[in-house]
Structures are given as C-alpha cells and as structure tokens.
Amino acid sequence: MTRYQHLANIIADRIEQGLYRQGEKLPSVRSLSQEHGVSISTVQQAYQTLETLQLVMPQPRSGYFIAPRKAQPPVPAMSRPVQRPVDVSHWDQILTLLDARHDKSIIPFGGGSPDVTQPGLKPLWREMSRLVQHNSAEIFSYDELAGRRELREQIARLMLDSEAAVSADDIIITSGCHAALAIALLSVCKPGDIVAIESPSFYGTMQLLRGFDIKAIEIPTDPQTGISVEALELALEQWPIKGVILVPNCNNPLGFIMPDARKRAVLALAQRHDIVIFEDDVYGELANDYPRPRTIKSWDIDGRVLLCSSFTKTIAPGLRVGWIVPGRYHDRVLHMKYAASGTNVPTTQLAVAAFIREGHYHRHLRKMRQIYQSNMETYTCWLRQYFPCGICVTRPEGGFMLWVELPEVVDMVCVAKQLCELKIQVAPGSLFSASGKYRNCLRINCALPTSDKHREVMEKLGEAIHVAME
Amino acid sequence: MTRYQHLANIIADRIEQGLYRQGEKLPSVRSLSQEHGVSISTVQQAYQTLETLQLVMPQPRSGYFIAPRKAQPPVPAMSRPVQRPVDVSHWDQILTLLDARHDKSIIPFGGGSPDVTQPGLKPLWREMSRLVQHNSAEIFSYDELAGRRELREQIARLMLDSEAAVSADDIIITSGCHAALAIALLSVCKPGDIVAIESPSFYGTMQLLRGFDIKAIEIPTDPQTGISVEALELALEQWPIKGVILVPNCNNPLGFIMPDARKRAVLALAQRHDIVIFEDDVYGELANDYPRPRTIKSWDIDGRVLLCSSFTKTIAPGLRVGWIVPGRYHDRVLHMKYAASGTNVPTTQLAVAAFIREGHYHRHLRKMRQIYQSNMETYTCWLRQYFPCGICVTRPEGGFMLWVELPEVVDMVCVAKQLCELKIQVAPGSLFSASGKYRNCLRINCALPTSDKHREVMEKLGEAIHVAME
Missing domain, CATH: 3.90.1150.10 (Aspartate Aminotransferase, domain 1)
Known part of the structure; x- marks a missing residue:
C-alpha cells in the first residue's frame, strides 16, 4: 500500500467512526502532513482519493469538508429460491x-x-525454485496418497485458529478446494441423490452437482446470518436429502459469517436428520477480523462434517493445494481420492509447508x-x-x-x-x-x-x- | 551408462545375434581393449558383468567362452480369467x-x-526454476480449463508419431493418466455399468472402477498379442458392456504391443457393438523400437476412442501432467474435468512444454x-x-x-x-x-x-x- 493510500484509510476510518460530523472541516493539508510526517503532496493525494470516494469534498480556498453522507445501500433481504430439487443448469x-x-x-x-x-508471496517463489534445484528426485516422484505430511502438519496447526483440533492423519491433501468438494461428494453421494445448498451459491460447486448427477435444493439464505435453519429443517422433513453444502465463513457470494449459534443449530439439525455437512472454508481465513471465525467442523463430535478448503484464495490458485478433513468418511475419501484424482504435485505442497512454517503465510x-x-x-x-x-x-x-x-x-x-x-x-x-x-x-x-x-x-x-x- | 556397461551391451548383442556359437572362445581381453580403445580393466569389468548374467564363462588361463545357453524361460500362456462381471476387490x-x-x-x-x-531431466528442473522466478504471476493464477495451449500443441505434435492426427483443441490436460482415465470413465459410465478389461490388468485402473461402482469383466489376454478379440466378442454378446479399457502398447503388466491387425479388429468390434474404447497409452512412448507403435486412436474415425496418457512414465510422476483425447465426448469430458478435478498446476505444464520444444524430451x-x-x-x-x-x-x-x-x-x-x-x-x-x-x-x-x-x-x-x- 502506498503512503497516500495508507493515510486515506486512516482518515476514512476516522470518518466511519464518526469523529467528524457531516459538513465539518477536516484537518488542513499542512497539519496532516506534520502529524503523519508525510509530504504535502501525499496528503493531497489522500484527500483526492477520499474525494473520489465521495467521503470528503473540497471547498475552494477553505480546505476539505466531510461530504453530505449518502446512505449506505441496504443489504439484500433473505433469498426466496424455488424450494424443490432441481438439476443444475448454466x-x-x-x-x-x-x-x-x-x-x-x-x-x-x-x-x-x-x-x-503481492510481494509477500516472494518467499514462496524462492522456496519452489530452491526445491526444484535441490530436491528434484524427491519432488518428481509419486506423492503420498494423503499428501505430504509436512504440509498436513502445518494445516493441522492452522486449523487450531478455527478451534478445530485435528491431526495430520485426519487431513487428506487435494488439488484445490474444488477437487476436495468433488471427492467429498463422490464419497458420500450417488447419482440421483439430493443435496441442499445455500441460495445464492457458488456456481463452481453447483457444477459439481451437475457433473455427478446430484440434484440441488436451494434453501433461503440471509445475506447477514446465512442459511435459514428453519427452511432447511422444512426441506429435510419433505425430501430425502443426503447432505448440505455450506460456506459459513466469508460466504461466496454473500460475504456473511454465520453466527456461532446458527452454526451449532445447523449441526444439531444435521445430527437429528442424520445428514452430512460439506463445509467449504476456502475464504474462512480471509475474515476481516482476527482471530478468524470458528468452523462448524470445530463442534463436530461424530465426524459428519467434511471440511474442504485450500490455499487458492489465501495464497494462489496456481498452487492447486487444498485439503479435506473427512471425519468418519476418512477411508472412503482416501479411496475416492485415489480413484477420482490420484496423487498431487509434491513441489507446491512442500513450498506451501515452508511458507507457513517460516511465518510468511500469516504475514x-x-x-x-x-x-x-x-x-x-x-x-x-x-x-x-x-x-x-x-x-x-x-x-x-x-x-x-x-x-x-x-x-x-x-x-x-x-x-x-x-x-x-x-x-x-x-x-x-x-x-x-x-x-x-x-x-x-x-x-x-x-x-x-x-x-x-x-x-x-x-x-x-x-x-x-x-x-x-x- | 559407464564404458564397461556399454561394452558389455555390445558383446551381449553379438551373442544374442548368434555371432558366436555355444562353447566358442570369445575375443581376448587385449584384442577387445584395442578394438574399442578402452582399458584392460574396462574389458575385464565388461566380461565380469556378462559372467554375472551367465552369458559367458571364464576358463582358467584360456579366457572367456560362450556359456552353455540356458533356455529362455517360456512366455506365459493366454490368461483364463472368470468371465463374468465382478466387483473389484483388494x-x-x-x-x-x-x-x-x-x-x-x-x-x-x-x-x-x-x-x-537421470541427468537428461536437468533441463526440466532448470526450466521450472526459471518459470517460478520470472513468470510467477502467470503460473500462480488459475490454469485454462483444458490446460495450457503451449503444452497441448506439443502433445499434438508428439501424437503424430503414433499416426494420430489431432489438434491442440482435441486435447484436454489432466493431472496424470490416472486422472485422465477417471475423468473418461466418469464421463461415459454410471454406477452399475460393466466395463471389460484385459486380464491381468493394472490394479490402479481397476480401483477406479471400484471407486465409481463400475463392474469389471476380465477378458482372456495373450502375453504377446493382447486381449482376445474373440473372447471380447463373446462377452459383448452376453453382457451389456459399456466400454473396454485397453493398454495396447507396452502393456502393463504384460509388456506386449498388440499387432496392428488386432488393434483394428478390436476397434471394428467396438464399432459393431457401439461401445467405447478407453485407450491407456501411458507406456506407449517407451516401446523398445522406434518409431513407436500406432495407437487404436489413430484409426478412430467416429470418436469412440478416449485416449488417455501422461508424462508420468516417460518423464516423472511428480509432474502430474497427463491428457485425454476424448473424441466425440469432448464436451462431457471437459465438464467432468471441471467437476471431478478442476484446473491443474500451470508450472509443470509449461516446463514440460519447453522440455519437449527444445528437444530434450526426445533425447x-x-x-x-x-x-x-x-x-x-x-x-x-x-x-x-x-x-x-x-x-x-x-x-x-x-x-x-x-x-x-x-x-x-x-x-x-x-x-x-x-x-x-x-x-x-x-x-x-x-x-x-x-x-x-x-x-x-x-x-x-x-x-x-x-x-x-x-x-x-x-x-x-x-x-x-x-x-x-x-
């Protein structure tokens, strides 16, 4: 981030926090320049940025003022999809x-x-280059079926942040979260089965259902609290649903984080109806606040949650490094990994393991x-x-x-x-x-x-x- | 290969070609040393190697003689498997x-x-390292769904050696041949379907069938000419078989190359019974003789052959670079690739493309x-x-x-x-x-x-x- 962007963020934060009232004069360019130890032109650029964002407005010869606040656009209402199983199209x-x-x-x-x-990724490129030069015989051999242990150990550690206590043996590496979900679905479902999904739902996941001839039933979903547990319950009473795919943290496309109480409610419902939860946590580490939110998996006592995730959104898609924590389906998922995708590329796994181990990932x-x-x-x-x-x-x-x-x-x-x-x-x-x-x-x-x-x-x-x- | 191994090979070839009769004296160490411009000890090492292989025997103070020839062990007979559809076990x-x-x-x-x-792989490691250092933004983004065009173009060129004329657009890159077969099977078959296989057959491929709940029917296979076309025909008349998986070139585990006439016969049979051929060519480029043998795909006029292959055996398993030429199933296979595995790692694809383009692959x-x-x-x-x-x-x-x-x-x-x-x-x-x-x-x-x-x-x-x- 450049200096002026940084400064613009600071001022924007103050405005958001209500430190200035509408129409109030903002600090002069000179005083901000002194306060933050930056040049006059940096402050001017920062103000211009805020002007573009319509947060401030210039008054000729008087400086900058808080702009009359346009109302924040409202959040969309709870969705109202067709609530019967359908074949995915598009x-x-x-x-x-x-x-x-x-x-x-x-x-x-x-x-x-x-x-x-971002330059923060450079240590990863360096590590990959090092591996290729010094460990070629190792990285060009077949991978372990469950994936590299070094990496699984690092993932187990990361998962503690979401309060899920799992070991390296509980984790199976996959070629991204997409393959993780594919293997999870193939392990649990058969063609003709019905799976419940949030509505709206990520198109990629829905195409998996189409590929495997699984029907989707869309459940009303609130853009702030997630899937309607009540609507899901009604659907479970009405249809022979095998499982539900959820993106409870930093949902794609809605961006919500399900409140903990609702995560637990949906898990309790899954237990009552004996269905599986496919939990997609691919954006979970990108929550605005730290520590990151809990996963449904973190409360899973009977292994019915198949957690799927990857480093695609947090590091880079080209790595193709994802994982499943398959709970009670471990053996089936391992076999299905062998059947549906085979082993993975060792290089990117080892590079990511080093990237995490050396602290670059968290930074x-x-x-x-x-x-x-x-x-x-x-x-x-x-x-x-x-x-x-x-x-x-x-x-x-x-x-x-x-x-x-x-x-x-x-x-x-x-x-x-x-x-x-x-x-x-x-x-x-x-x-x-x-x-x-x-x-x-x-x-x-x-x-x-x-x-x-x-x-x-x-x-x-x-x-x-x-x-x-x- | 060291000098003495090279020399040992030359002498072994002469013996195989019948240049010396059984019991005949072989050239002296000194004369071979002069003929090949190598040291006395190199010739001695070469003879010792041949002695270990029981091709020659030393006579004290007389030099080396052709060993009494043990009969080459016979080739196994045509296999006789159980010829009904079964679930794969083990x-x-x-x-x-x-x-x-x-x-x-x-x-x-x-x-x-x-x-x-082998040192011949070094240019590949160098290329990967170069890519990571200079093209990081490109190789860490999402891959094209069909895989990198640069690579597909190179593969299309390689396939000319097997007399199959395909273009880059006909090829879909996968994560190895294993994933290629998985995607091909998922695109064509449903749970409960029956697929014919050679007997014996590679265990990995059979585990795909198990994973996808497809039954296998084992067909008698000759260790020198491949699957019995007659037995396959009988099976097709008796059972609703969806397709047949064949490894016609450098078969795993039997090592045969199906004669061209039999390849064409099996294709004609597939046409008559309207079944699919899954052709696994993963060892095809490792035929003892050059030019390499033709694929069944090379005669495929109605797109019923799904050719699957990879660089796993010819370069390295850790690359995870394979491909399908799916013929008439192109669109389904592309969708199934998206569903079952998603996109692949770009780095290894680009490195392999350069390795081929620069002539290292053929060497x-x-x-x-x-x-x-x-x-x-x-x-x-x-x-x-x-x-x-x-x-x-x-x-x-x-x-x-x-x-x-x-x-x-x-x-x-x-x-x-x-x-x-x-x-x-x-x-x-x-x-x-x-x-x-x-x-x-x-x-x-x-x-x-x-x-x-x-x-x-x-x-x-x-x-x-x-x-x-x-």
Missing part, C-alpha cells in the same frame, strides 16, 4: 466465464481470482485481509456513486466478493453480454442459482486493485445498468 | 503398496515408478528406452539364475515391467508378506485381477537400476519362492 455461461480467464484483454470482475501480485494473510477489506469499501463507494438508487449491496465480513441486487427490471444476463463487447466480464446472479434465479443480481470480485482503470469500469457498468433500466 | 493391499512409496528403507519392486534420477526418451530394455534383459537373466525352473516370463516390447508366472503351488500373496519383513516390496499377481486370480504371479519393476543391491534382492526373492515351493 454450464455454457460458466464455461465462457472460465475461458475468459486467459484472454488478458478482458477485465475479470466475474471470476474468483485473488490478488497474486501475507494479515496484509491481504486489510487490502481486501479496504477494496470492498472502495468498491461499495463506487457502487453508491455510479449505480442507480435502490440497489442493495452486501456488507461482507471477509473474503473479497460483493453481491449487488438491482431493481427487478434489470436483466444482468443481457447486461453481461453487452459488457463482453467492452471486454468487461461480470458474473450475473443467475449463475449462482440452480434454477436461474437472481437475474437482477451480480457478484463483483474486489480482489482487483482499486485503480482508476477499475473505477472507470465500475462507472461503465453503472451506465450499462442505468440504460437497462430505461 | 484395495487394502494396494493401499499398503502405495504407502510403501514413502518408506525409503523399502525396495519398491512392486510399484510403477520410472527412473527419475531423454531415446536414452530411457535403451536403459529399460537393457534392464529388463538383465532382470530376466537374474530370474533364470535365481528363480526355480518352470517359471514363465514375459518378453516385453517396451515399458519396464516383467510379469512372472510361477508354479501353481506358489502363493505370492504369502511370499510378499514375508518379503515385507526384509523391506522388499513386490506386487503379487492377484492385485492385477478383479477376482483375485494370478496368486502365483508377480510383476517386477525393472526401472530400478541393475545394481548389485538389486541383484541380491532378486536372489532373496528367488530363495523365498524356492522355500514357498517346498
């Missing part, structure tokens, strides 16, 4: 989204990539949490500024995704197609519903830096939506 | 085999690892074909020397596996357990049958260098088998 649109990853001319606001350009994570939180605030300001009135926006407690609900008349599938021509990619809400709901919603990836270029994209996006409303 | 034994990979004190004659210690392959062929000859000599009479041994046309058939009384499952205590791991034949046949057989991995240590292991193995026969 593969074609998702394939287009995936293909766009490799067209460098496209701005990928629709994807889920984290920011992999990097601390930094990324700040960056993503700040990005999401900035993007929210831009939405307020460029999008029509009457939108609802989530207030994520972690991760780097914003979910925007637009007026019903807006068809984001159409808007997304128009934006394609401008080389802007967004993810229409319908991708996040098995039955194609949420066409008036979109998810925005805030891992993309808050540069002028991206601000302009948000402006164009806002324009396109304004046009769509006419 | 997972526990295979798990033990896999676990042993990481106990460095165990000598792994039972596994399938190639030799990854390395040439070398490895020679090494493995020579190793298999040496191991066959050791078998002749240390194993009881009456054994049958395959004469592989490529790859690095020997299949040994022992007298019926020998139970290799018991022998393997005893050998475990001596830290020697072998693969009993029963792992290669869905129904547990071939308990009197074993597969030997000849990628392990022909060192004194390994000769001693073969001696111990022979002793254990002698004891088992008493």
Whole structure:
C-alpha cells in the first residue's frame, strides 16, 4: 500500500467512526502532513482519493469538508429460491466465464481470482525454485496418497485458529478446494441423490452437482446470518436429502459469517436428520477480523462434517493445494481420492509447508485481509456513486466478493453480454442459482486493485445498468 | 551408462545375434581393449558383468567362452480369467503398496515408478526454476480449463508419431493418466455399468472402477498379442458392456504391443457393438523400437476412442501432467474435468512444454528406452539364475515391467508378506485381477537400476519362492 493510500484509510476510518460530523472541516493539508510526517503532496493525494470516494469534498480556498453522507445501500433481504430439487443448469455461461480467464484483454470482475501480485508471496517463489534445484528426485516422484505430511502438519496447526483440533492423519491433501468438494461428494453421494445448498451459491460447486448427477435444493439464505435453519429443517422433513453444502465463513457470494449459534443449530439439525455437512472454508481465513471465525467442523463430535478448503484464495490458485478433513468418511475419501484424482504435485505442497512454517503465510494473510477489506469499501463507494438508487449491496465480513441486487427490471444476463463487447466480464446472479434465479443480481470480485482503470469500469457498468433500466 | 556397461551391451548383442556359437572362445581381453580403445580393466569389468548374467564363462588361463545357453524361460500362456462381471476387490493391499512409496528403507519392486534420477531431466528442473522466478504471476493464477495451449500443441505434435492426427483443441490436460482415465470413465459410465478389461490388468485402473461402482469383466489376454478379440466378442454378446479399457502398447503388466491387425479388429468390434474404447497409452512412448507403435486412436474415425496418457512414465510422476483425447465426448469430458478435478498446476505444464520444444524430451526418451530394455534383459537373466525352473516370463516390447508366472503351488500373496519383513516390496499377481486370480504371479519393476543391491534382492526373492515351493 502506498503512503497516500495508507493515510486515506486512516482518515476514512476516522470518518466511519464518526469523529467528524457531516459538513465539518477536516484537518488542513499542512497539519496532516506534520502529524503523519508525510509530504504535502501525499496528503493531497489522500484527500483526492477520499474525494473520489465521495467521503470528503473540497471547498475552494477553505480546505476539505466531510461530504453530505449518502446512505449506505441496504443489504439484500433473505433469498426466496424455488424450494424443490432441481438439476443444475448454466454450464455454457460458466464455461465462457472460465475461458475468459486467459484472454488478458478482458477485465475479470466475474471470476474468483485473488490478488497474486503481492510481494509477500516472494518467499514462496524462492522456496519452489530452491526445491526444484535441490530436491528434484524427491519432488518428481509419486506423492503420498494423503499428501505430504509436512504440509498436513502445518494445516493441522492452522486449523487450531478455527478451534478445530485435528491431526495430520485426519487431513487428506487435494488439488484445490474444488477437487476436495468433488471427492467429498463422490464419497458420500450417488447419482440421483439430493443435496441442499445455500441460495445464492457458488456456481463452481453447483457444477459439481451437475457433473455427478446430484440434484440441488436451494434453501433461503440471509445475506447477514446465512442459511435459514428453519427452511432447511422444512426441506429435510419433505425430501430425502443426503447432505448440505455450506460456506459459513466469508460466504461466496454473500460475504456473511454465520453466527456461532446458527452454526451449532445447523449441526444439531444435521445430527437429528442424520445428514452430512460439506463445509467449504476456502475464504474462512480471509475474515476481516482476527482471530478468524470458528468452523462448524470445530463442534463436530461424530465426524459428519467434511471440511474442504485450500490455499487458492489465501495464497494462489496456481498452487492447486487444498485439503479435506473427512471425519468418519476418512477411508472412503482416501479411496475416492485415489480413484477420482490420484496423487498431487509434491513441489507446491512442500513450498506451501515452508511458507507457513517460516511465518510468511500469516504475514501475507494479515496484509491481504486489510487490502481486501479496504477494496470492498472502495468498491461499495463506487457502487453508491455510479449505480442507480435502490440497489442493495452486501456488507461482507471477509473474503473479497460483493453481491449487488438491482431493481427487478434489470436483466444482468443481457447486461453481461453487452459488457463482453467492452471486454468487461461480470458474473450475473443467475449463475449462482440452480434454477436461474437472481437475474437482477451480480457478484463483483474486489480482489482487483482499486485503480482508476477499475473505477472507470465500475462507472461503465453503472451506465450499462442505468440504460437497462430505461 | 559407464564404458564397461556399454561394452558389455555390445558383446551381449553379438551373442544374442548368434555371432558366436555355444562353447566358442570369445575375443581376448587385449584384442577387445584395442578394438574399442578402452582399458584392460574396462574389458575385464565388461566380461565380469556378462559372467554375472551367465552369458559367458571364464576358463582358467584360456579366457572367456560362450556359456552353455540356458533356455529362455517360456512366455506365459493366454490368461483364463472368470468371465463374468465382478466387483473389484483388494484395495487394502494396494493401499499398503502405495504407502510403501514413502518408506525409503523399502525396495519398491512392486510399484510403477520410472527412473527419475537421470541427468537428461536437468533441463526440466532448470526450466521450472526459471518459470517460478520470472513468470510467477502467470503460473500462480488459475490454469485454462483444458490446460495450457503451449503444452497441448506439443502433445499434438508428439501424437503424430503414433499416426494420430489431432489438434491442440482435441486435447484436454489432466493431472496424470490416472486422472485422465477417471475423468473418461466418469464421463461415459454410471454406477452399475460393466466395463471389460484385459486380464491381468493394472490394479490402479481397476480401483477406479471400484471407486465409481463400475463392474469389471476380465477378458482372456495373450502375453504377446493382447486381449482376445474373440473372447471380447463373446462377452459383448452376453453382457451389456459399456466400454473396454485397453493398454495396447507396452502393456502393463504384460509388456506386449498388440499387432496392428488386432488393434483394428478390436476397434471394428467396438464399432459393431457401439461401445467405447478407453485407450491407456501411458507406456506407449517407451516401446523398445522406434518409431513407436500406432495407437487404436489413430484409426478412430467416429470418436469412440478416449485416449488417455501422461508424462508420468516417460518423464516423472511428480509432474502430474497427463491428457485425454476424448473424441466425440469432448464436451462431457471437459465438464467432468471441471467437476471431478478442476484446473491443474500451470508450472509443470509449461516446463514440460519447453522440455519437449527444445528437444530434450526426445533425447531423454531415446536414452530411457535403451536403459529399460537393457534392464529388463538383465532382470530376466537374474530370474533364470535365481528363480526355480518352470517359471514363465514375459518378453516385453517396451515399458519396464516383467510379469512372472510361477508354479501353481506358489502363493505370492504369502511370499510378499514375508518379503515385507526384509523391506522388499513386490506386487503379487492377484492385485492385477478383479477376482483375485494370478496368486502365483508377480510383476517386477525393472526401472530400478541393475545394481548389485538389486541383484541380491532378486536372489532373496528367488530363495523365498524356492522355500514357498517346498
């Protein structure tokens, strides 16, 4: 983060905390320069940033004042999906989204990539390079089926932060969280089974269900507290549901962290109905606050929670290092790992193990949490500024995704197609519903830096939506 | 290869070609030293090597003579498996085999690892290191779903050697051949389906069937010409078989290359009965002779052959770089790749692409074909020397596996357990049958260098088998 961004954050925090009243004059450029030991131009840049965010406004020859506060957009209401098992659709649109990853001319606001350009990752690159040069015979042999023990030990330690006490033997390494969920589903479900999901839900996970011929039943989900335990219970009474897929921490796409009481309630419900919980914790370490939130797994006494996670969002997707803690399904999951994917690449596993062991991981994570939180605030300001009135926006407690609900008349599938021509990619809400709901919603990836270029994209996006409303 | 090994090979070749008759005197040490421009001690070492292989025998004060030729052990007869669909068993034994990979004190004659210690691989390590240092943002982002185009282009070129004309767009990269087969099976089959396999068949592939609840029907297979087309036809008439898994080139474990006429016959049969062929070509590039044999895929006009392969045996298992050419199932396979495994590690793909492009791959392959062929000859000599009479041994046309058939009384499952205590791991034949046949057989991995240590292991193995026969 540059100096002026840092300073802008400090001032923005003070404004958020209510230290200044609306219309009040802010400290002069000179006094801030003295207070923070930075140059005049740094303070000016910081104020200009805050001006862009509509937090402050300049008064000619008087300095900067607190801008009249635009209301924070409201959070979307509890979702109301079709509550019967359906086949997942929309593969074609998702394939287009995936293909766009490799067209460098496209701005990928629709994807889920984290920011992999941070200098904090350098020790990882160095370690990989070292391994290749000095341990080639080891890293080019077959991996252990459960994955490298060194890494599993580090993951077991990390998991203590979520209050889950597991050992290296309880963990099975996979090729990312996606493969972890695939193996977990294949181990527990058969074609024709029904699995409950949050609504909206990450499209990638829903495509697993489609791939394995599993039906999805979408459960109403609150953007602040998560899946409706009551609605889930009703569904369990009505349908032979095998399990439920949950992203309780830093949910994708809604950003909520389920309150502990609700996590325990959903676990109790799973016990009562004897179903499995597939817990996707891939964003869990990116919670705004530290220590990170607990996992449902941390209360799991009878091994019915299959926790799936990875370093894809916290470090880098290209590592393909994820894991499952499969509880009572350990042996089946190990066999299914052998059947469905075989062993993994040892190099990236060993590099990640060293990255964690030497403390780089926690440092990097601390930094990324700040960056993503700040990005999401900035993007929210831009939405307020460029999008029509009457939108609802989530207030994520972690991760780097914003979910925007637009007026019903807006068809984001159409808007997304128009934006394609401008080389802007967004993810229409319908991708996040098995039955194609949420066409008036979109998810925005805030891992993309808050540069002028991206601000302009948000402006164009806002324009396109304004046009769509006419 | 050292000088004396090289010289020993030359003399062994001359003996094999019949240039000397049995009992004939061989050239003197001095004359060979002059002919080949090597030292006296190099020639002596070469002769000692040939003596160990029982190809020559010393006569005191007269020099070396051609040893009385022990008959080459016969090749096993056509297999006679149970010809009805069965569930695959033996997972526990295979798990033990896999676990042993990481106990460095165990000598792994039972596994399938190639030799990854050759200096010809150095350019690959260098390229990986270079990539990590200079392209980190690229290689740590998400991969393309179909895999890196650079690599797919190189693979398309390699496949011309097998006379299969495919383009980069026809190829989907996977995490090794194992994942390729898994994705292919998941794309075509459902639980309860029946798939035909060669008998014996690689245990790993059979475990895929078990994992996905697919039944296996074992088809009689000849150790020199491959699956019995006649028996396969009978089975197709009797059972609703979905497809057949074949390793027609450098078969694992039997080592045969199916004659072209039989490859075409099996394809014609597949067309007539409208079934799929899963062609596993993972050892195909390791055929003793160059140019490499054709694949069944090379005659596939209606896209019913799903060719699966990888660089696991030709370069290194730790790369996890494989591929599918899925023919008419392209879109399903691409979706199933997304569902079952997600994207792959870009680093190893890019490194392999460069390794091929710069000519290192073909050089390395040439070398490895020679090494493995020579190793298999040496191991066959050791078998002749240390194993009881009456054994049958395959004469592989490529790859690095020997299949040994022992007298019926020998139970290799018991022998393997005893050998475990001596830290020697072998693969009993029963792992290669869905129904547990071939308990009197074993597969030997000849990628392990022909060192004194390994000769001693073969001696111990022979002793254990002698004891088992008493």
